[in-house]
Amino acid sequence: xxxxxxxxxxxxxxxxxxxxxxxxxxxxxxxxxxxxxxxxxxxxxxxxxxxxxxxxxxxxxxxxxxxxxxxxxxxxxxxxxxxxxxxxxxxxxxxxxxxxxxxxxxxxxxxxxxxxxxxxxxxxxxxxxxxxxxxxxxxxxxxxxxxxxxxxxxxxxxxxxxxxxxxxxxxxxxxxxxxxxxxxxxxxxxxxxxxxxxxxxxxxxxxxxxxxxxxxxxxxxxxxxxxxxxxxxxxxxxxxxxxxxxxxxxxxxxxxxxxxxxxxxxxxxxxxxxxxxxxxxxxxxxxxxxxxxxxxxxxxxxxxxxxxxxxxxxxxxxxxxxxxxxxxxxxxxxxxxxxxxxxxxxxxxxxxxxxxxxxxxxxxxxxxxxxxxxxxxxxxxxxxxxxxxxxxxxxxxxxxxxxxxxxxxxxxxxxxxxxxxxxxxxxxxxxxxxxxxxxxxxxxxxxxxxxxxxx
Amino acid sequence: xxxxxxxxxxxxxxxxxxxxxxxxxxxxxxxxxxxxxxxxxxxxxxxxxxxxxxxxxxxxxxxxxxxxxxxxxxxxxxxxxxxxxxxxxxxxxxxxxxxxxxxxxxxxxxxxxxxxxxxxxxxxxxxxxxxxxxxxxxxxxxxxxxxxxxxxxxxxxxxxxxxxxxxxxxxxxxxxxxxxxxxxxxxxxxxxxxxxxxxxxxxxxxxxxxxxxxxxxxxxxxxxxxxxxxxxxxxxxxxxxxxxxxxxxxxxxxxxxxxxxxxxxxxxxxxxxxxxxxxxxxxxxxxxxxxxxxxxxxxxxxxxxxxxxxxxxxxxxxxxxxxxxxxxxxxxxxxxxxxxxxxxxxxxxxxxxxxxxxxxxxxxxxxxxxxxxxxxxxxxxxxxxxxxxxxxxxxxxxxxxxxxxxxxxxxxxxxxxxxxxxxxxxxxx
Numbered sequence: 001x002x003x004x005x006x007x008x009x010x011x012x013x014x015x016x017x018x019x020x021x022x023x024x025x026x027x028x029x030x031x032x033x034x035x036x037x038x039x040x041x042x043x044x045x046x047x048x049x050x051x052x053x054x055x056x057x058x059x060x061x062x063x064x065x066x067x068x069x070x071x072x073x074x075x076x077x078x079x080x081x082x083x084x085x086x087x088x089x090x091x092x093x094x095x096x097x098x099x100x101x102x103x104x105x106x107x108x109x110x111x112x113x114x115x116x117x118x119x120x121x122x123x124x125x126x127x128x129x130x131x132x133x134x135x136x137x138x139x140x141x142x143x144x145x146x147x148x149x150x151x152x153x154x155x156x157x158x159x160x161x162x163x164x165x166x167x168x169x170x171x172x173x174x175x176x177x178x179x180x181x182x183x184x185x186x187x188x189x190x191x192x193x194x195x196x197x198x199x200x201x202x203x204x205x206x207x208x209x210x211x212x213x214x215x216x217x218x219x220x221x222x223x224x225x226x227x228x229x230x231x232x233x234x235x236x237x238x239x240x241x242x243x244x245x246x247x248x249x250x251x252x253x254x255x256x257x258x259x260x261x262x263x264x265x266x267x268x269x270x271x272x273x274x275x276x277x278x279x280x281x282x283x284x285x286x287x288x289x290x291x292x293x294x295x296x297x298x299x300x301x302x303x304x305x306x307x308x309x310x311x312x313x314x315x316x317x318x319x320x321x322x323x324x325x326x327x328x329x330x331x332x333x334x335x336x337x338x339x340x341x342x343x344x345x346x347x348x349x350x351x352x353x354x355x356x357x358x359x360x361x362x363x364x365x366x367x368x369x370x371x372x373x374x375x376x377x378x379x380x381x382x383x384x385x386x387x388x389x390x391x392x393x394x395x396x397x398x399x400x401x402x403x404x405x406x407x408x409x410x411x412x413x414x415x416x417x418x419x420x421x422x423x424x425x426x427x428x429x430x431x432x433x434x435x436x437x438x439x440x441x442x443x444x445x446x447x448x449x450x451x452x453x454x455x
Numbered sequence: 456x457x458x459x460x461x462x463x464x465x466x467x468x469x470x471x472x473x474x475x476x477x478x479x480x481x482x483x484x485x486x487x488x489x490x491x492x493x494x495x496x497x498x499x500x501x502x503x504x505x506x507x508x509x510x511x512x513x514x515x516x517x518x519x520x521x522x523x524x525x526x527x528x529x530x531x532x533x534x535x536x537x538x539x540x541x542x543x544x545x546x547x548x549x550x551x552x553x554x555x556x557x558x559x560x561x562x563x564x565x566x567x568x569x570x571x572x573x574x575x576x577x578x579x580x581x582x583x584x585x586x587x588x589x590x591x592x593x594x595x596x597x598x599x600x601x602x603x604x605x606x607x608x609x610x611x612x613x614x615x616x617x618x619x620x621x622x623x624x625x626x627x628x629x630x631x632x633x634x635x636x637x638x639x640x641x642x643x644x645x646x647x648x649x650x651x652x653x654x655x656x657x658x659x660x661x662x663x664x665x666x667x668x669x670x671x672x673x674x675x676x677x678x679x680x681x682x683x684x685x686x687x688x689x690x691x692x693x694x695x696x697x698x699x700x701x702x703x704x705x706x707x708x709x710x711x712x713x714x715x716x717x718x719x720x721x722x723x724x725x726x727x728x729x730x731x732x733x734x735x736x737x738x739x740x741x742x743x744x745x746x747x748x749x750x751x752x753x754x755x756x757x758x759x760x761x762x763x764x765x766x767x768x769x770x771x772x773x774x775x776x777x778x779x780x781x782x783x784x785x786x787x788x789x790x791x792x793x794x795x796x797x798x799x800x801x802x803x804x805x806x807x808x809x810x811x812x813x814x815x816x817x818x819x820x821x822x823x824x825x826x827x828x829x830x831x832x833x834x835x836x837x838x839x840x841x842x843x844x845x846x847x848x849x850x851x852x853x854x855x856x857x858x859x860x861x862x863x864x865x866x867x868x869x870x871x872x873x874x875x876x877x878x879x880x881x882x883x884x
Binding site: 037038040041042043044045046047049050051060061062063064065066067068069070071074075078079081082085086088089090115116119135136138172174178179180181219222223249252253254255257333335369370371372374376377378379380381382383400401402403404405407450451452453454 | 489490492493494495496497498499500501502503515516517518519520521522523539542543544545546572573576594596628630632635636637667675701705706707709783785814815817818819820822823825826827828829831845846848849850851852882884
């Protein structure tokens with residue numbers, strides 16, 4: 001078998017170049033994509049590819065990748081030659097070898113569904129997005145199955161199969177020169193059963209109604225306000241306001257405001273934040289990370305205290321922490337970086353109504369519109385798809401295009417209430433030079449932030 | 456033409472279809488320095504062929520990785536793509552016909568193609584050494600990347616083009632360890648740069664980190680603000696997809712008719728893929744359409760969109776040569792080099808509020824135009840004295856903001872974007 005030949009070859013090359021540690025990933029990716037705009041099919045493709053990513057460690061990393069089969073062995077040798085040339089002083093966690101063969105279970109594999117059925121789903125959804133004032137509609141579907149064979153110099157040999165599906169739609173509404181968009185996405189490490197479980201009629205109506213309603217919404221006020229985030233926005237908030245700053249590679253490089261704060265109280269009592277890539281079926285889930293470390297649930301904050309960083313082989317060793325399997329790569333052609341999986345806030349004991357009553361004047365903000373963080377300065381921003389002004393505990397008029405900003409160390413201590421209604425179902429992609437699938441969520445949350453409105 | 460493409464074209468010519476091959480073969484080397492130490496070095500190889508087939512008004516697309524394939528593998532590849540065209544309902548609007556491609560200078564440097572990996576590695580070590588030498592109160596990190604690519608487009612209308620390009624990227628990042636503050640610098644080139652460019656990157660990042668560490672939040676303000684080219688880039692990014700032909704065609708752009716006034720009369724924005732030596736330059740795009748200069752806004756008036764062959768045809772216009780792609784994808788519309796033309800006013804000595812950079816552009820709403828972007832770094836200049844600020848938000852509406860834009864004289868390049876400082880009316884919260 002070809003893989004066995006590569007394993008033998010890697011062993012010989014490592015001996016020849018004096019390399020102490022190496023790891024190789026060979027992935028086969030099978031993917032189908034269908035997209036449609038205004039009833040017209042825009043994209044339809046079905047492809048597969050195989051590639052290799054090889055890393056060798058010699059106190060610093062050497063990496064090489066290739067997608068042409070004839071270059072696979074050459075990529076392994078190149079990684080080793082680079083590592084030999086690099087010779088650094090870093091150390092990494094090695095641990096015991098792992099031998100495993102693990103597949104994420106699906107009820108209906110994508111390969112059982114023909115492409116006509118996938119096109120039919122997209123068409124049917126498109127037809128439900130029509131209506132007055134809707135000038136644009138988009139539907140996209142994508143499924144992938146990534147089969148990876150990982151082996152390293154410790155003797156680990158791990159085969160994994162991870163399916164991933166994403167399905168979403170958006171509309172643009174227009175009236176009197178105003179334009180607004182609304183969208184909804186679904187995703188998971190699941191098979192075709194995910195789309196069968198969606199009430200498409202409900203969600204398409206909701207998206208159309210929201211886009212129309214936003215046309216009449218006004219811009220929010222600006223300044224510092226009490227803000228209630230819905231579970232989706234809580235997920236985005238915690239991803240930006242905490243998640244990136246606890247990625248141990250940033251901490252190591254002096255690029256995080258949370259450096260040196262392990263064991264310290266950085267948030268309010270009762271706030272517990274977890275990153276758990278083992279949650280079944282979630283979009284950011286995986287079985288092993290891209291360094292062959294088993295995925296595990298990691299508590300980042302327990303009751304307001306920073307208890308862990310997310311780490312990879314290098315940062316686990318650097319900080320003397322238990323490795324927790326957060327070294328993830330975009331593909332075989334990328335080196336693993338410390339990344340989140342499924343990040344969420346655990347439940348508190350507030351109901352949404354109780355939270356509302358707390359707010360004399362503030363905003364209720366709904367839906368993830370992306371965010372970004374400057375981890376060194378400790379400033380983050382995130383956008384919401386819609387919002388409502390809260391006056392004396394009651395929801396008033398709708399506001400649009402709401403973006404918020406805050407300081408990590410202030411805002412985690414400004415949380416006044418944590419809801420009991422946890423939801424983790426907001427699939428997305430997180431960029432950090434590389435793009436990886438993540439999920440996040442939590443309950444409703446009441447905090448304080450700077451709102452950048454036009455009013 | 457390389458052998459594999461010739462064989463593939465021969466197979467396709469024996470079928471009753473229209474076809475287009477886009478191929479790439481490239482190599483990249485990159486080096487990541489963390490805490491003044493070279494920590495990660497890599498060398499990647501990639502190649503592949505993307506094939507589009509037009510059949511009965513419908514389009515099929517598929518790709519294969521690598522450029523070493525047997526005749527039978529190529530035949531299977533062709534069959535698979537034709538089969539997709541048969542079931543596809545993606546409209547096919549033909550492929551470009553041959554036309555004269557401009558000579559674009561300075562996009563290939565033999566020194567980058569031929570640099571031995573050891574020499575590139577030595578340059579990265581020199582960069583790390585320079586960081587150790589210049590380090591004061593900050594932690595310095597950064598990267599160097601070098602890339603070479605050969606690519607080509609061949610189609611059944613007789614287009615047969617290939618080109619080579621090289622690229623070098625340099626980044627530096629400085630974080631103050633005493634008080635929170637950071638600065639970064641990024642620049643890209645088409646030719647090999649020496650230690651001077653690396654030193655400049657470090658110094659620029661250090662300067663901003665020093666200012667950032669001293670910066671405090673500014674009181675809310677509304678009025679005249681000068682945006683540095685970095686902040687102008689963010690504003691143009693919020694605006695940009697309104698110029699994309701597909702967004703226009705599908706009704707998702709705010710712009711519809713040429714001749715509309717969309718900015719102040721001093722504001723001119725263009726896209727130009729023929730500029731010498733710039734990172735966004737190319738002689739032809741991903742479909743073989745010649746690169747060109749396209750005016751998007753001229754003296755405040757909407758003049759053009761960015762188009763590929765398909766959406767130009769659907770809109771009854773001509774492609775502007777803005778089809779961007781890799782072998783894995785069908786063409787999509789993108790910009791090449793974006794240029795905000797200089798204005799009459801010199802803003803170099805402007806006194807008042809200046810914003811260096813903002814972040815989070817993707818949270819803005821391109822169709823409504825509303826944005827609220829955190830200020831990474833800004834400064835107030837009074838009587839020649841400079842007081843930095845950060846953590847405020849710059850808020851506004853991009854369409855309204857453009858109507859107040861007064862570009863300055865001196866142009867600065869940030870990778871494939873060129874702009875002067877621009878004075879606008881804005882709000883800071």
